[in-house]
Amino acid sequence: MPIIKQGFGLEIADLSIRPPLPSVDTAAMPQTIDHPSNMPPPYACNDDNVNFPDPCNTPPTEDTLLLQRINQLSRERPKIFRSRWHEVLFVFSISITQFLTEFFVSGFVVILPTLMSELNIPQAASVWPATAFSLAIASTLLVFGRWGDMWGCYPVFLFGLVWLTVWSIIAGFSFNPLMLDLCRALQGLGAAAFLPTGVGIMGSLYRPGPRKNLVFAIYGFSGVFGFFGGIFIAGIVGQFLRWGFYFWIGGIVAAIDLVTSLISVPGHPGRSQGSKDIEMDYLGTAAIVTGLVLTVFSITQSAHAPLGWQTPYIIITFTVGILGLLVALYVETMMAKQPLLPASIFRIPSMTALIIGVFLLYGTWGIFSVYGTLYFQKIMGAGPLQVVAWYVPLGLAGLILSILEGFILHLVPGKVLLIISGTGALGAQLLLALIPGPGANYWAWIFPATIMSTIGIDLSTILMTVFVTTKVPTKQQGLAGGVVNSVLQLGVAFVLGLTDILQSAEEPKLGLAKSYKTTFWFGVGASAVGVLIFGIWGRVPKATGELTEQERDELSREIEGGP
Known part of the structure; x- marks a missing residue:
């Protein structure tokens, strides 16, 4: 049955024309052939002594040609990009949005003590400027993802960058806690707009396979780099400048990304047009x-x-x-x-296990980034710049791991990578829970915990992003981006909420240092559950070159004889 269609966009219709098989003169063939012991068998390749068809030159089947073409397309640069530099600028533009999100989460923890002092924020109220950003993102991601599918991901993506730029600049001028809380929440709406639509744009342009894996690995690394960048800038600002520069620098980066996005996002039809069949x-x-x-x-x-x-x-x-x-x-x-969240997405094999497991692992990343940083500063006496230096290996390890995963996602089963990721998160939390105290050796405790925490988030989040965007149809890539980022942000929000209750309840009885350690033990339990889920139900296949979901649907309709 012919299955090669021009409608697939694979451009392989000409491959269906096969060369004729070599002719065989059966009348001239001897009834028996005696072969000397030193003569190769009659079906050996390049045996010119016998008039049999050469199996080494047998034309491949249509299915084989299709698979070869799919594999080739999965490695090529999408034709919509004019050049390699055009593609590089595009990937940079989308990836910087992930950088900005983590920048405004991690750096704020470092700058918060200064804000509490200068804006007279009570200790009990300090949680809100820290969580308002993430809460606004987590609660509205699916909404902006749906608008991206309705109106096109590109305009919603640009709106998010403009919105974040404006409110980042305004946040730098906050003069009381209420204004700061409001600006942080409105910043979160900008991130909620560009996170799912950015993933949607990339997911719609790249076919499943090695090139898509590498692109999303770079996207995943930008989050780790943003975490380090936020701490680095906040440390510099806290040491030498007014705290407002932290927000203004982030706003400038968002403005630059807006310009590069206007230049680099390809002008394909889906760039500005959504689906008229989708409703809110x-x-x-x-x-x-x-x-x-x-x-x-x-x-x-x-x-x-x-x-x-x-x-x-x-x-x-x-x-x-x-x-x-x-x-x-x-x-x-x-x-x-x-x-807004169709049940069909949970019917995808291994999707539910993947969502729950990554939810827990990313929650433990929140514990590491918030309570780990607080422990380093308040218990171990590390200053802002020392914390920056301690986190340098995190950025380097994230870069190496992300690139490595981009090259092996199509070679290693997803289940193996998920278990490695969960084990990394578990190891990081365990090291922090067992750290001796203020005089602990950096290289024995903090350095390996930093490396393992990077393993804990990088492998699982990149794999999940590739998996979800591959399994969801092109017209629902905004939904795919919303699901991925909702899992991550809600994981952080819920886990930090629970650990905040735990830490606050234990501090009067155990003291500050041991109360922080209770949060790390909570992280040990959460990551252990994640590893268990991945080990039993995380049957995620290799991210190889394959048909997109839209092409699978077209193929099914052709086989069934439908329109």
Whole structure:
């Protein structure tokens, strides 16, 4: 059955024309052939003594030709890019958005003590400027991902960069805690707009295979580099400049990325046009956003409320938040014609296990980046620049690991990489939990923990991004980006909320140092569960060159004789 179609975009229709098989004169063939012992068998390649077809020159089948062409296309630069430099600038533009997100998370932890002093932020209220950014991202990612599928990922992506630039500049002029909290939340909306749509744009341009693996590996590394860059800039600013420069430098980077995106994002039809068949699920959106915001708020704030979980506003917000999530579940499964988070995505083999496992691992990354940094500063007495120096190996290891994974994703089963990733996260948390104290040796404890934490997030997040964008149709790449980044941001938000409760409850009894260690032990448990999930259910295949989901659908319709 011919399966090579020009509609696939594979451009291999001419390969269906096969050369004729060599003619065989059966009348002239002897009935028996006696071969001397030193003569090769009659079917040996290049045997000119017998008039049999040469099996070494037998034309390949159509299926073989198709697979060869798919493999070739998966390694080539997409034709939509004019040159290699055009592609490099494009990958840079999309990857910098991941850098910016981590920049405004990690660096803020370093600059927060200065902000608390200059803006008179109480200790109990310091959690909000730190979490408002991530909470705004986590609660609205799916919404912006759907808008990307409706209107086109490109305009939503640009909106996010413009929005982040504006509110980063304004945040640098904050004069009270309320203004800072508001600016941080509005910054998060910008990141929520460009994160899913950036993944959607890349996912729609690259076919499954080695080149896509490498591109998304670079994208994944930019997050690790952003974490280091945020700490580095915040350390420099905290030591020598006014704290506002931290926000202004981030705003300048966002503005530069806006310009490079205008230049480099290819002008394909999907760049500015979405799908007219996709609609927004407004009821589900309202329920999801309300449920997530109020639930995370109540969990995080409960540790600092006057009566803890008995505080009336904590009880009310938590109850309303849970009800909102239950309403969202009902709407998405029973009412919505086009759910914001369709159930079909969870029917993809290994998807649920991958989501839960990465959710836990990225949560432990939040523990390392926040409580690890606080431990280094407050317990070990490290200054901002010393913390920067301690994190240098993280950036270098992230670069090496990301490039390595880009080259091996199509060679190594995903399950193996996931288990290695989970083991890295587990090792990092265990080292921090067992660290002797203020006088601990950097090379024995912090250095290996830094390397292992990089392994813990790099391998799993890159693999998940490639897997999800490959399994979701092209018209739903905004959804794919929303799912990936929602898992990451919600993992950090929920795990940090729970560890904040744990640390605040244990500090009066154990002291600050041991209360931080309780968060690391929580991370040990969470990462161990992640490893267990990956080991049992994480059957993710190699990321090899293959048909896209859209091509699979077309092929199925052709085989079934449909339109």
